[in-house]
Amino acid sequence: MxxxxxxxxxxxxxxxxxxxxxxxxxxxxxxxxxxxxxxxxxxxxxxxxxxxxxxxxxxxxxxxxxxxxxxxxxxxxxxxxxxxxxxxxxxxxxxxxxxxxxxxxxxxxxxxxxxxxxxxxxxxxxxxxxxxxxxxxxxxxxxxxxxxxxxxxxxxxxxxxxxxxxxxxxxGADPAGDIGEDHEPETHLIPLVMKAALGLIPQLEIFGDDYPTPDGTCVRDxxxxxxxxxxxxxxxxxxxxxxxxxxxxxGNGNGYSVLEVIETAKAVTGSSIPVKYAARRAGDPAVLVAGSERIKDELGWRPAFPGLREIIETAWRWHSNHPGGYEK
CATH class of the missing domain: 3.40.50.720 (NAD(P)-binding Rossmann-like Domain)
Known part of the structure:
Protein backbone atom coordinates (compact mmCIF):
# COMPACT_ATOMS: atom_id res chain seq x y z
CA MET A 1 0.00 0.00 0.00
CA GLY A 172 11.96 2.81 24.57
CA ALA A 173 13.71 2.51 21.22
CA ASP A 174 14.12 0.05 18.40
CA PRO A 175 16.22 -2.87 19.71
CA ALA A 176 18.67 -2.31 16.85
CA GLY A 177 19.75 0.79 18.75
CA ASP A 178 20.06 3.05 15.72
CA ILE A 179 16.86 5.07 16.13
CA GLY A 180 15.32 6.37 19.33
CA GLU A 181 14.02 9.33 21.28
CA ASP A 182 15.64 12.73 20.72
CA HIS A 183 13.57 15.76 21.71
CA GLU A 184 14.59 19.35 22.34
CA PRO A 185 13.54 20.19 24.94
CA GLU A 186 13.19 16.76 26.50
CA THR A 187 10.19 16.41 28.81
CA HIS A 188 9.64 12.64 28.99
CA LEU A 189 10.68 10.78 32.11
CA ILE A 190 12.62 7.81 30.74
CA PRO A 191 14.95 9.77 28.42
CA LEU A 192 15.57 12.26 31.24
CA VAL A 193 16.47 9.35 33.52
CA MET A 194 18.86 8.10 30.82
CA LYS A 195 20.47 11.54 30.59
CA ALA A 196 20.94 11.62 34.35
CA ALA A 197 22.51 8.16 34.26
CA LEU A 198 24.93 9.37 31.57
CA GLY A 199 25.79 12.51 33.53
CA LEU A 200 24.36 14.75 30.81
CA ILE A 201 22.14 16.52 33.34
CA PRO A 202 23.15 17.08 36.98
CA GLN A 203 20.00 15.56 38.47
CA LEU A 204 16.52 14.36 37.70
CA GLU A 205 13.69 16.56 38.91
CA ILE A 206 10.76 14.71 40.47
CA PHE A 207 7.55 16.72 40.55
CA GLY A 208 5.70 15.82 43.71
CA ASP A 209 6.24 13.15 46.37
CA ASP A 210 2.89 13.43 48.11
CA TYR A 211 0.50 11.79 45.65
CA PRO A 212 -1.90 9.10 46.90
CA THR A 213 0.28 6.33 45.48
CA PRO A 214 2.40 3.69 47.25
CA ASP A 215 5.57 5.81 47.20
CA GLY A 216 4.06 9.28 46.74
CA THR A 217 5.15 9.74 43.11
CA CYS A 218 3.02 9.68 39.97
CA VAL A 219 2.17 6.33 38.39
CA ARG A 220 2.14 5.96 34.60
CA ASP A 221 1.63 3.26 31.99
CA GLY A 251 -0.89 0.93 26.95
CA ASN A 252 0.52 -2.09 28.72
CA GLY A 253 -2.06 -1.96 31.50
CA ASN A 254 0.64 -1.77 34.19
CA GLY A 255 1.42 1.31 36.23
CA TYR A 256 4.91 2.23 37.43
CA SER A 257 5.78 5.12 39.72
CA VAL A 258 8.53 7.63 39.02
CA LEU A 259 10.66 6.02 41.72
CA GLU A 260 10.11 2.55 40.24
CA VAL A 261 11.31 3.84 36.89
CA ILE A 262 14.42 5.28 38.51
CA GLU A 263 15.21 2.09 40.42
CA THR A 264 14.76 -0.02 37.31
CA ALA A 265 17.00 2.33 35.35
CA LYS A 266 19.68 2.08 38.03
CA ALA A 267 19.63 -1.70 37.66
CA VAL A 268 19.82 -1.54 33.86
CA THR A 269 22.49 1.15 33.58
CA GLY A 270 24.57 0.40 36.66
CA SER A 271 24.70 4.15 37.27
CA SER A 272 23.57 6.37 40.08
CA ILE A 273 20.74 8.78 39.23
CA PRO A 274 20.73 11.92 41.41
CA VAL A 275 17.26 13.31 42.05
CA LYS A 276 15.78 16.56 43.26
CA TYR A 277 12.21 16.87 44.50
CA ALA A 278 10.07 19.76 43.35
CA ALA A 279 6.46 20.80 43.74
CA ARG A 280 3.70 19.05 41.85
CA ARG A 281 2.97 20.25 38.34
CA ALA A 282 -0.54 21.54 37.77
CA GLY A 283 -2.72 19.03 35.96
CA ASP A 284 -0.63 15.93 36.69
CA PRO A 285 -3.03 13.12 37.71
CA ALA A 286 -1.77 10.70 40.35
CA VAL A 287 -2.36 7.57 38.29
CA LEU A 288 -2.81 6.97 34.55
CA VAL A 289 -3.10 3.35 33.47
CA ALA A 290 -4.62 2.14 30.20
CA GLY A 291 -7.35 -0.34 29.61
CA SER A 292 -6.35 -1.73 26.19
CA GLU A 293 -8.56 -4.79 25.99
CA ARG A 294 -10.54 -3.50 23.02
CA ILE A 295 -7.60 -3.47 20.60
CA LYS A 296 -6.42 -6.83 21.92
CA ASP A 297 -9.84 -8.38 21.42
CA GLU A 298 -10.66 -6.77 18.08
CA LEU A 299 -7.28 -6.54 16.34
CA GLY A 300 -5.24 -9.17 18.17
CA TRP A 301 -2.66 -6.64 19.34
CA ARG A 302 -0.18 -8.01 21.88
CA PRO A 303 2.68 -5.91 23.28
CA ALA A 304 6.07 -7.45 22.56
CA PHE A 305 7.64 -5.36 25.36
CA PRO A 306 5.20 -5.64 28.29
CA GLY A 307 7.73 -5.06 31.09
CA LEU A 308 9.35 -1.85 32.29
CA ARG A 309 12.85 -3.33 32.42
CA GLU A 310 12.85 -4.45 28.79
CA ILE A 311 11.53 -1.06 27.69
CA ILE A 312 14.29 0.72 29.61
CA GLU A 313 16.93 -1.67 28.25
CA THR A 314 16.10 -0.61 24.69
CA ALA A 315 16.11 3.06 25.70
CA TRP A 316 19.52 2.64 27.34
CA ARG A 317 20.95 1.00 24.21
CA TRP A 318 19.93 4.03 22.17
CA HIS A 319 20.92 6.74 24.64
CA SER A 320 24.24 5.20 25.66
CA ASN A 321 25.28 4.87 22.01
CA HIS A 322 23.89 8.28 21.01
CA PRO A 323 24.33 10.53 24.06
CA GLY A 324 23.94 13.62 21.91
CA GLY A 325 21.00 12.32 19.89
CA TYR A 326 21.00 12.06 16.12
CA GLU A 327 22.93 15.01 14.84
CA LYS A 328 25.17 16.23 17.63
Whole structure:
Protein backbone atom coordinates (compact mmCIF):
# COMPACT_ATOMS: atom_id res chain seq x y z
CA MET A 1 0.00 0.00 0.00
CA UNK A 2 1.16 3.56 -0.68
CA UNK A 3 1.18 5.43 2.63
CA UNK A 4 1.88 9.05 3.53
CA UNK A 5 3.28 9.41 7.06
CA UNK A 6 3.13 12.96 8.40
CA UNK A 7 5.65 13.64 11.14
CA UNK A 8 7.38 10.46 10.06
CA UNK A 9 10.87 11.70 11.02
CA UNK A 10 9.80 12.11 14.65
CA UNK A 11 10.09 9.64 17.49
CA UNK A 12 6.97 7.47 17.09
CA UNK A 13 6.63 8.24 13.39
CA UNK A 14 10.10 6.98 12.49
CA UNK A 15 9.59 3.69 14.34
CA UNK A 16 6.28 3.23 12.53
CA UNK A 17 7.90 4.03 9.19
CA UNK A 18 10.45 1.28 9.82
CA UNK A 19 7.68 -1.19 10.67
CA UNK A 20 5.76 -0.24 7.53
CA UNK A 21 8.82 -0.69 5.32
CA UNK A 22 9.47 -4.07 6.92
CA UNK A 23 5.92 -4.98 5.89
CA UNK A 24 6.78 -3.99 2.29
CA UNK A 25 4.62 -0.90 2.15
CA UNK A 26 5.75 2.07 0.08
CA UNK A 27 6.18 5.02 2.45
CA UNK A 28 6.47 8.74 1.81
CA UNK A 29 7.36 10.86 4.85
CA UNK A 30 6.19 14.47 5.16
CA UNK A 31 7.93 16.35 7.97
CA UNK A 32 8.79 20.00 8.54
CA UNK A 33 11.78 18.83 10.64
CA UNK A 34 10.97 21.22 13.49
CA UNK A 35 11.13 18.17 15.78
CA UNK A 36 12.00 15.32 13.43
CA UNK A 37 15.39 14.06 12.28
CA UNK A 38 16.33 13.05 8.71
CA UNK A 39 18.73 10.48 10.16
CA UNK A 40 15.74 8.64 11.64
CA UNK A 41 14.37 7.84 8.17
CA UNK A 42 17.46 7.13 6.11
CA UNK A 43 16.76 5.70 2.64
CA UNK A 44 13.08 6.67 2.95
CA UNK A 45 11.48 9.23 0.65
CA UNK A 46 11.41 12.36 2.83
CA UNK A 47 9.62 15.51 1.79
CA UNK A 48 10.32 18.58 3.89
CA UNK A 49 7.07 20.45 4.23
CA UNK A 50 4.11 21.24 6.42
CA UNK A 51 0.56 19.97 6.72
CA UNK A 52 -0.60 23.58 6.34
CA UNK A 53 0.48 23.50 2.68
CA UNK A 54 -2.63 22.36 0.83
CA UNK A 55 -0.99 22.40 -2.59
CA UNK A 56 1.94 20.29 -1.40
CA UNK A 57 -0.48 17.82 0.18
CA UNK A 58 -2.43 17.60 -3.06
CA UNK A 59 0.72 16.93 -5.09
CA UNK A 60 1.91 14.24 -2.70
CA UNK A 61 -1.40 12.49 -2.24
CA UNK A 62 -2.24 12.35 -5.95
CA UNK A 63 1.27 12.12 -7.39
CA UNK A 64 2.23 9.21 -5.13
CA UNK A 65 -1.16 7.48 -5.41
CA UNK A 66 -1.53 7.54 -1.64
CA UNK A 67 -4.10 5.09 -0.30
CA UNK A 68 -3.65 5.71 3.43
CA UNK A 69 -2.38 8.46 5.73
CA UNK A 70 -0.77 7.99 9.12
CA UNK A 71 -0.87 11.35 10.87
CA UNK A 72 1.76 11.96 13.55
CA UNK A 73 2.59 15.61 12.85
CA UNK A 74 1.48 17.69 15.84
CA UNK A 75 2.50 19.97 18.65
CA UNK A 76 2.60 17.81 21.77
CA UNK A 77 3.93 19.54 24.90
CA UNK A 78 1.25 19.89 27.56
CA UNK A 79 2.77 22.89 29.36
CA UNK A 80 3.49 24.70 26.13
CA UNK A 81 -0.08 24.13 24.99
CA UNK A 82 -1.36 25.97 28.06
CA UNK A 83 0.91 28.92 27.32
CA UNK A 84 0.33 28.92 23.56
CA UNK A 85 -3.16 27.58 22.86
CA UNK A 86 -3.37 29.47 19.56
CA UNK A 87 -0.34 27.60 18.21
CA UNK A 88 -1.82 24.27 19.24
CA UNK A 89 -5.24 24.89 17.72
CA UNK A 90 -3.63 26.12 14.52
CA UNK A 91 -1.21 23.21 14.14
CA UNK A 92 -3.23 20.34 15.56
CA UNK A 93 -6.73 21.34 14.45
CA UNK A 94 -6.53 23.77 11.53
CA UNK A 95 -3.66 21.96 9.84
CA UNK A 96 -5.30 18.64 10.68
CA UNK A 97 -8.44 19.75 8.86
CA UNK A 98 -6.33 20.83 5.89
CA UNK A 99 -4.87 17.33 5.77
CA UNK A 100 -8.29 15.70 6.07
CA UNK A 101 -9.66 17.89 3.27
CA UNK A 102 -6.74 17.05 1.01
CA UNK A 103 -7.09 13.35 1.80
CA UNK A 104 -10.79 13.33 0.96
CA UNK A 105 -10.19 15.28 -2.24
CA UNK A 106 -7.47 12.82 -3.31
CA UNK A 107 -9.62 9.77 -2.60
CA UNK A 108 -7.54 8.49 0.31
CA UNK A 109 -9.37 5.54 1.85
CA UNK A 110 -7.83 5.14 5.31
CA UNK A 111 -6.57 7.50 8.00
CA UNK A 112 -4.70 6.43 11.15
CA UNK A 113 -4.41 9.16 13.77
CA UNK A 114 -1.86 9.58 16.54
CA UNK A 115 -3.98 10.63 19.51
CA UNK A 116 -3.33 10.69 23.25
CA UNK A 117 -4.58 9.66 26.66
CA UNK A 118 -4.61 13.39 27.42
CA UNK A 119 -8.12 13.47 25.92
CA UNK A 120 -9.42 11.84 29.12
CA UNK A 121 -8.25 14.44 31.63
CA UNK A 122 -8.41 13.54 35.31
CA UNK A 123 -9.36 9.85 35.54
CA UNK A 124 -12.49 8.90 37.44
CA UNK A 125 -11.59 5.21 37.21
CA UNK A 126 -8.45 3.17 36.56
CA UNK A 127 -7.70 1.47 34.26
CA UNK A 128 -9.02 3.98 31.75
CA UNK A 129 -11.08 2.44 28.95
CA UNK A 130 -12.26 4.02 25.72
CA UNK A 131 -15.66 4.57 27.38
CA UNK A 132 -14.17 6.90 29.99
CA UNK A 133 -15.46 10.51 29.65
CA UNK A 134 -13.20 12.67 27.49
CA UNK A 135 -12.69 15.90 29.42
CA UNK A 136 -9.17 17.14 28.59
CA UNK A 137 -7.40 19.45 31.02
CA UNK A 138 -5.17 21.24 28.51
CA UNK A 139 -5.20 22.48 24.90
CA UNK A 140 -3.00 19.60 23.77
CA UNK A 141 -5.61 17.02 24.76
CA UNK A 142 -8.44 19.27 23.61
CA UNK A 143 -6.98 19.71 20.13
CA UNK A 144 -6.44 15.98 19.69
CA UNK A 145 -10.03 15.35 20.76
CA UNK A 146 -11.24 18.05 18.36
CA UNK A 147 -9.63 16.33 15.39
CA UNK A 148 -11.06 13.00 16.50
CA UNK A 149 -14.48 14.63 16.38
CA UNK A 150 -13.80 15.97 12.90
CA UNK A 151 -12.75 12.53 11.68
CA UNK A 152 -16.03 11.08 12.86
CA UNK A 153 -18.04 13.57 10.83
CA UNK A 154 -15.72 13.31 7.82
CA UNK A 155 -16.28 9.57 7.94
CA UNK A 156 -20.05 9.97 7.91
CA UNK A 157 -20.04 12.63 5.20
CA UNK A 158 -17.24 11.44 2.91
CA UNK A 159 -16.72 7.77 3.70
CA UNK A 160 -13.18 8.21 5.03
CA UNK A 161 -12.41 5.35 7.40
CA UNK A 162 -10.22 6.21 10.38
CA UNK A 163 -8.66 4.72 13.48
CA UNK A 164 -7.62 6.94 16.37
CA UNK A 165 -4.97 5.50 18.69
CA UNK A 166 -4.86 7.06 22.14
CA UNK A 167 -1.36 6.50 23.50
CA UNK A 168 -0.34 6.46 27.11
CA UNK A 169 3.42 6.97 27.77
CA UNK A 170 5.49 6.04 24.72
CA UNK A 171 8.97 4.87 25.66
CA GLY A 172 11.96 2.81 24.57
CA ALA A 173 13.71 2.51 21.22
CA ASP A 174 14.12 0.05 18.40
CA PRO A 175 16.22 -2.87 19.71
CA ALA A 176 18.67 -2.31 16.85
CA GLY A 177 19.75 0.79 18.75
CA ASP A 178 20.06 3.05 15.72
CA ILE A 179 16.86 5.07 16.13
CA GLY A 180 15.32 6.37 19.33
CA GLU A 181 14.02 9.33 21.28
CA ASP A 182 15.64 12.73 20.72
CA HIS A 183 13.57 15.76 21.71
CA GLU A 184 14.59 19.35 22.34
CA PRO A 185 13.54 20.19 24.94
CA GLU A 186 13.19 16.76 26.50
CA THR A 187 10.19 16.41 28.81
CA HIS A 188 9.64 12.64 28.99
CA LEU A 189 10.68 10.78 32.11
CA ILE A 190 12.62 7.81 30.74
CA PRO A 191 14.95 9.77 28.42
CA LEU A 192 15.57 12.26 31.24
CA VAL A 193 16.47 9.35 33.52
CA MET A 194 18.86 8.10 30.82
CA LYS A 195 20.47 11.54 30.59
CA ALA A 196 20.94 11.62 34.35
CA ALA A 197 22.51 8.16 34.26
CA LEU A 198 24.93 9.37 31.57
CA GLY A 199 25.79 12.51 33.53
CA LEU A 200 24.36 14.75 30.81
CA ILE A 201 22.14 16.52 33.34
CA PRO A 202 23.15 17.08 36.98
CA GLN A 203 20.00 15.56 38.47
CA LEU A 204 16.52 14.36 37.70
CA GLU A 205 13.69 16.56 38.91
CA ILE A 206 10.76 14.71 40.47
CA PHE A 207 7.55 16.72 40.55
CA GLY A 208 5.70 15.82 43.71
CA ASP A 209 6.24 13.15 46.37
CA ASP A 210 2.89 13.43 48.11
CA TYR A 211 0.50 11.79 45.65
CA PRO A 212 -1.90 9.10 46.90
CA THR A 213 0.28 6.33 45.48
CA PRO A 214 2.40 3.69 47.25
CA ASP A 215 5.57 5.81 47.20
CA GLY A 216 4.06 9.28 46.74
CA THR A 217 5.15 9.74 43.11
CA CYS A 218 3.02 9.68 39.97
CA VAL A 219 2.17 6.33 38.39
CA ARG A 220 2.14 5.96 34.60
CA ASP A 221 1.63 3.26 31.99
CA UNK A 222 4.67 2.92 29.69
CA UNK A 223 4.31 1.39 26.24
CA UNK A 224 7.18 0.53 23.92
CA UNK A 225 7.36 2.60 20.77
CA UNK A 226 7.57 -0.51 18.57
CA UNK A 227 4.36 -1.80 20.12
CA UNK A 228 2.74 1.48 19.15
CA UNK A 229 4.06 1.05 15.61
CA UNK A 230 2.62 -2.46 15.40
CA UNK A 231 -0.78 -1.16 16.50
CA UNK A 232 -0.80 1.38 13.67
CA UNK A 233 -0.21 -1.37 11.13
CA UNK A 234 -2.86 -3.62 12.65
CA UNK A 235 -5.34 -0.74 12.50
CA UNK A 236 -4.55 -0.10 8.85
CA UNK A 237 -4.77 -3.78 7.95
CA UNK A 238 -8.11 -4.07 9.73
CA UNK A 239 -9.61 -1.17 7.78
CA UNK A 240 -8.20 -2.53 4.52
CA UNK A 241 -9.89 -5.82 5.40
CA UNK A 242 -13.27 -4.14 5.80
CA UNK A 243 -13.32 -2.98 9.42
CA UNK A 244 -15.05 0.28 10.22
CA UNK A 245 -13.69 3.33 12.00
CA UNK A 246 -12.70 2.97 15.64
CA UNK A 247 -10.85 4.38 18.65
CA UNK A 248 -8.38 2.37 20.71
CA UNK A 249 -6.29 2.91 23.82
CA UNK A 250 -2.66 1.82 23.73
CA GLY A 251 -0.89 0.93 26.95
CA ASN A 252 0.52 -2.09 28.72
CA GLY A 253 -2.06 -1.96 31.50
CA ASN A 254 0.64 -1.77 34.19
CA GLY A 255 1.42 1.31 36.23
CA TYR A 256 4.91 2.23 37.43
CA SER A 257 5.78 5.12 39.72
CA VAL A 258 8.53 7.63 39.02
CA LEU A 259 10.66 6.02 41.72
CA GLU A 260 10.11 2.55 40.24
CA VAL A 261 11.31 3.84 36.89
CA ILE A 262 14.42 5.28 38.51
CA GLU A 263 15.21 2.09 40.42
CA THR A 264 14.76 -0.02 37.31
CA ALA A 265 17.00 2.33 35.35
CA LYS A 266 19.68 2.08 38.03
CA ALA A 267 19.63 -1.70 37.66
CA VAL A 268 19.82 -1.54 33.86
CA THR A 269 22.49 1.15 33.58
CA GLY A 270 24.57 0.40 36.66
CA SER A 271 24.70 4.15 37.27
CA SER A 272 23.57 6.37 40.08
CA ILE A 273 20.74 8.78 39.23
CA PRO A 274 20.73 11.92 41.41
CA VAL A 275 17.26 13.31 42.05
CA LYS A 276 15.78 16.56 43.26
CA TYR A 277 12.21 16.87 44.50
CA ALA A 278 10.07 19.76 43.35
CA ALA A 279 6.46 20.80 43.74
CA ARG A 280 3.70 19.05 41.85
CA ARG A 281 2.97 20.25 38.34
CA ALA A 282 -0.54 21.54 37.77
CA GLY A 283 -2.72 19.03 35.96
CA ASP A 284 -0.63 15.93 36.69
CA PRO A 285 -3.03 13.12 37.71
CA ALA A 286 -1.77 10.70 40.35
CA VAL A 287 -2.36 7.57 38.29
CA LEU A 288 -2.81 6.97 34.55
CA VAL A 289 -3.10 3.35 33.47
CA ALA A 290 -4.62 2.14 30.20
CA GLY A 291 -7.35 -0.34 29.61
CA SER A 292 -6.35 -1.73 26.19
CA GLU A 293 -8.56 -4.79 25.99
CA ARG A 294 -10.54 -3.50 23.02
CA ILE A 295 -7.60 -3.47 20.60
CA LYS A 296 -6.42 -6.83 21.92
CA ASP A 297 -9.84 -8.38 21.42
CA GLU A 298 -10.66 -6.77 18.08
CA LEU A 299 -7.28 -6.54 16.34
CA GLY A 300 -5.24 -9.17 18.17
CA TRP A 301 -2.66 -6.64 19.34
CA ARG A 302 -0.18 -8.01 21.88
CA PRO A 303 2.68 -5.91 23.28
CA ALA A 304 6.07 -7.45 22.56
CA PHE A 305 7.64 -5.36 25.36
CA PRO A 306 5.20 -5.64 28.29
CA GLY A 307 7.73 -5.06 31.09
CA LEU A 308 9.35 -1.85 32.29
CA ARG A 309 12.85 -3.33 32.42
CA GLU A 310 12.85 -4.45 28.79
CA ILE A 311 11.53 -1.06 27.69
CA ILE A 312 14.29 0.72 29.61
CA GLU A 313 16.93 -1.67 28.25
CA THR A 314 16.10 -0.61 24.69
CA ALA A 315 16.11 3.06 25.70
CA TRP A 316 19.52 2.64 27.34
CA ARG A 317 20.95 1.00 24.21
CA TRP A 318 19.93 4.03 22.17
CA HIS A 319 20.92 6.74 24.64
CA SER A 320 24.24 5.20 25.66
CA ASN A 321 25.28 4.87 22.01
CA HIS A 322 23.89 8.28 21.01
CA PRO A 323 24.33 10.53 24.06
CA GLY A 324 23.94 13.62 21.91
CA GLY A 325 21.00 12.32 19.89
CA TYR A 326 21.00 12.06 16.12
CA GLU A 327 22.93 15.01 14.84
CA LYS A 328 25.17 16.23 17.63
Missing amino acids: NILVTGGAGYIGSHTVRALVNKKHRVVVLDNLSKGHPAAVKEIELVRGDTSDRQLLKRLLTGCNIEAVMHFAASSLVGESVRLPSDYYRNNVVNGLTLLDAAVEAGVRYFVFSSTAAVYGEPIEVPITENHPATPLNPYGATKLALEGAMRWYGEAYGLRYTSLRYFNAA YIHVNDLADAHILALEAMAGGAGSNIYNL
